[in-house]
Amino acid sequence: MSSSFPSHLYADVAPLSAPLANHLYRYWQRHKSRETDTLYEMIKEVREKQRHVYFYLDSYVRNNERPAPRELRFTTELVRKTMGLYTPDKQPIPPKTFSHWLAAGFLRMRSKGYPEPDSAAALVLLRMLMETKALLPESMDPAETWWCYAQAGPADGVACVPLSAVSSLPSYTLLWTGWAGAAWDQQQHWLPIGDGFGAICLTKPKRPPIKPFASELRALLRWKPEFEALYQPNPGCERDEVQALEHLALVQLARSRIMPPSMWGKERQYAE
Amino acid sequence: MQNSNPGTPGGYFVDQNEVGEMTRLLLQDRFFTETIQGGLLAEHPSFEGIHRVLDVACGPGGWATSVAQDNPAIKVRGLDISEPMINFARARAFQEGVRNIDFDILDATKYPLPYPDHSFDLINARLIYAFMKRDLWPKFVEECYRLVAPGGYLRICTEDAHFITNSWAVTRYHSLGCLALYRAGNGFYEDNLGVIPRLRGWAKNAGFVVLSQPHMVVDVSYGTEGHQIAYEDYKILLKALQPFFLRYDVGAQEELDDLYEQCLRDMQSEDFSAWWHFSSIWAQKPAD
Numbered sequence: 001m002s003s004s005f006p007s008h009l010y011a012d013v014a015p016l017s018a019p020l021a022n023h024l025y026r027y028w029q030r031h032k033s034r035e036t037d038t039l040y041e042m043i044k045e046v047r048e049k050q051r052h053v054y055f056y057l058d059s060y061v062r063n064n065e066r067p068a069p070r071e072l073r074f075t076t077e078l079v080r081k082t083m084g085l086y087t088p089d090k091q092p093i094p095p096k097t098f099s100h101w102l103a104a105g106f107l108r109m110r111s112k113g114y115p116e117p118d119s120a121a122a123l124v125l126l127r128m129l130m131e132t133k134a135l136l137p138e139s140m141d142p143a144e145t146w147w148c149y150a151q152a153g154p155a156d157g158v159a160c161v162p163l164s165a166v167s168s169l170p171s172y173t174l175l176w177t178g179w180a181g182a183a184w185d186q187q188q189h190w191l192p193i194g195d196g197f198g199a200i201c202l203t204k205p206k207r208p209p210i211k212p213f214a215s216e217l218r219a220l221l222r223w224k225p226e227f228e229a230l231y232q233p234n235p236g237c238e239r240d241e242v243q244a245l246e247h248l249a250l251v252q253l254a255r256s257r258i259m260p261p262s263m264w265g266k267e268r269q270y271a272e
Numbered sequence: 273m274q275n276s277n278p279g280t281p282g283g284y285f286v287d288q289n290e291v292g293e294m295t296r297l298l299l300q301d302r303f304f305t306e307t308i309q310g311g312l313l314a315e316h317p318s319f320e321g322i323h324r325v326l327d328v329a330c331g332p333g334g335w336a337t338s339v340a341q342d343n344p345a346i347k348v349r350g351l352d353i354s355e356p357m358i359n360f361a362r363a364r365a366f367q368e369g370v371r372n373i374d375f376d377i378l379d380a381t382k383y384p385l386p387y388p389d390h391s392f393d394l395i396n397a398r399l400i401y402a403f404m405k406r407d408l409w410p411k412f413v414e415e416c417y418r419l420v421a422p423g424g425y426l427r428i429c430t431e432d433a434h435f436i437t438n439s440w441a442v443t444r445y446h447s448l449g450c451l452a453l454y455r456a457g458n459g460f461y462e463d464n465l466g467v468i469p470r471l472r473g474w475a476k477n478a479g480f481v482v483l484s485q486p487h488m489v490v491d492v493s494y495g496t497e498g499h500q501i502a503y504e505d506y507k508i509l510l511k512a513l514q515p516f517f518l519r520y521d522v523g524a525q526e527e528l529d530d531l532y533e534q535c536l537r538d539m540q541s542e543d544f545s546a547w548w549h550f551s552s553i554w555a556q557k558p559a560d
Contacts, residue, residue: 048292048507055295056360059367072363082291085356128291195299260500 003029006039011160013046014146014179015122018162020106023137027130047178049128051196053121054180056082058196061117061184064110075113079120083127105142117184118146148177149257154223171205172219176257191250198258200250213238216246224249294332294360296508301334303501304398304429308488308550312339313394315427315484315554319343321393326351326419328397329380333361333373335396340365340373349392351378351385353403381408383415390421398429401467405457409467410474417478423559426480429552432465437546439538441531445510448528452513452520471553480555487551494544502548503539510535 005025013021028042060074076098084092101107106123108116126135145163151174182190182199190199221228227245305312313319323346327336330350340348352358358375365373395416404412416426433450437443453459460466475482492502514528538544
């Protein structure tokens with residue numbers, strides 16, 4: 001049994017970064033291992049809990065974009081309280097511990113009192129999954145991000161890439177993840193799928209093309225050639241039409257890539 | 273169902289502060305409203321004439337928020353014993369731009385509730401059997417009578433843990449649930465809760481006129497619309513129930529673990545057939 005979490009599966013455990021996925025995997029092997037199914041059992045558990053974390057935190061994160069009262073926003077207090085629910089005394093995580101996590105690179109902040117949601121969600125997820133006092137490894141490079149799946153074209157293989165590498169992928173690469181919180185990143189235009197099942201998107205060109213609708217349509221038809229019959233250009237509404245088709249294409253492409261929970265365990269086996 | 277467990281606030285049978293429980297309740301709420309009850313208020317033609325609504329044990333606030341959202345002229349209140357649950361409900365309502373709603377952190381089993389007489393035109397209570405002790409039910413309905421304005425309505429929707437299925441494991445889990453609830457003082461029998469057949473009598477004794485008591489049977493067999501939600505609901509609930517089962521000594525951990533895994537396998541089988549039975553009582557306080 002390997003002590004490293006397989007790198008091609010990092011995307012299944014987002015928003016955990018690679019060091020946190022490996023840390024959790026070592027914990028699982030020590031404390032939760034049941035014969036040969038350790039990897040599968042861990043991924044199953046992460047997928048269930050990542051969805052819970054998303055559901056719980058989503059409104060608070062989105063309220064950060066509004067003039068909401070502080071108690072309704074995604075703050076360090078909320079994260080400390082939420083994580084505290086999973087400790088024996090049910091008390092919020094002490095500010096000192098929180099500061100230490102920040103210094104050790106496990107947390108990123110957007111501004112004072114407002115953590116970057118993905119890095120904080122990863123800590124909440126880890127706290128829900130680990131029943132030990134020592135939650136984290138010694139330190140982590142703060143630039144570590146979660147991973148997603150990427151496919152350059154329909155005939156291409158699937159790669160597992162860190163979010164930090166997405167900007168170097170070819171335009172219109174399909175990205176997907178079981179972490180619906182991906183949609184909190186408004187720059188990447190992730191489309192949340194189902195009831196927090198995950199998110200999917202196409203990478204966009206770094207520079208806007210001269211004829212954006214034509215090039216987006218061409219890229220879209222590479223993924224869904226049958227959509228050519230659906231496209232009925234109406235002068236002045238090309239953008240709306242291409243966007244509607246892209247939305248539909250992404251929902252349909254998600255079908256074989258992002259499974260609802262009742263299908264988990266049926267879609268693929270995790271060989272150790 | 274929010275708020276019979278000495279280890280949790282208000283004696284709810286699972287830890288309602290768990291993030292997973294909030295997810296379950298949110299999904300359950302939508303399933304209830306859309307699939308089981310066929311709308312926010314299926315027993316009545318509309319919310320016309322209803323100006324103030326109270327949702328008892330509102331959990332993450334799904335039903336209450338939807339009512340407020342669809343009816344901006346109505347003032348809606350939700351109450352629940354769980355602080356994280358209420359904070360979440362507030363954040364969600366705010367995010368959705370719903371401003372005609374308020375939430376209170378309150379124990380729905382401590383009377384009188386801190387609202388004046390005749391404060392509401394409609395009181396809604398869904399699946400409160402999980403924390404409502406058998407001797408408290410009549411008192412709860414009487415408290416609702418005090419709080420409802422003359423001409424106002426009471427709606428209680430519940431189940432008796434009546435789940436008809438071809439899965440032995442799921443049937444067994446239900447039996448253990450009923451037994452544990454009975455031992456905790458919640459149900460009236462060891463093998464089913466026995467709440468549904470008593471609702472009418474409690475409502476009448478309190479002074480309400482019972483207008484209807486519809487029964488709903490929902491197919492949650494594999495491949496049906498309800499299966500996905502039922503599977504998710506059970507995946508979280510059955511696991512979360514285990515400490516409650518152990519506390520009331522209805523099974524050993526190993527037995528419960530095996531049974532839990534078998535329940536999930538059965539529910540994911542294409543042969544899985546199951547029907548859920550619910551009932552709601554729709555009652556009115558006579559106008560003066």
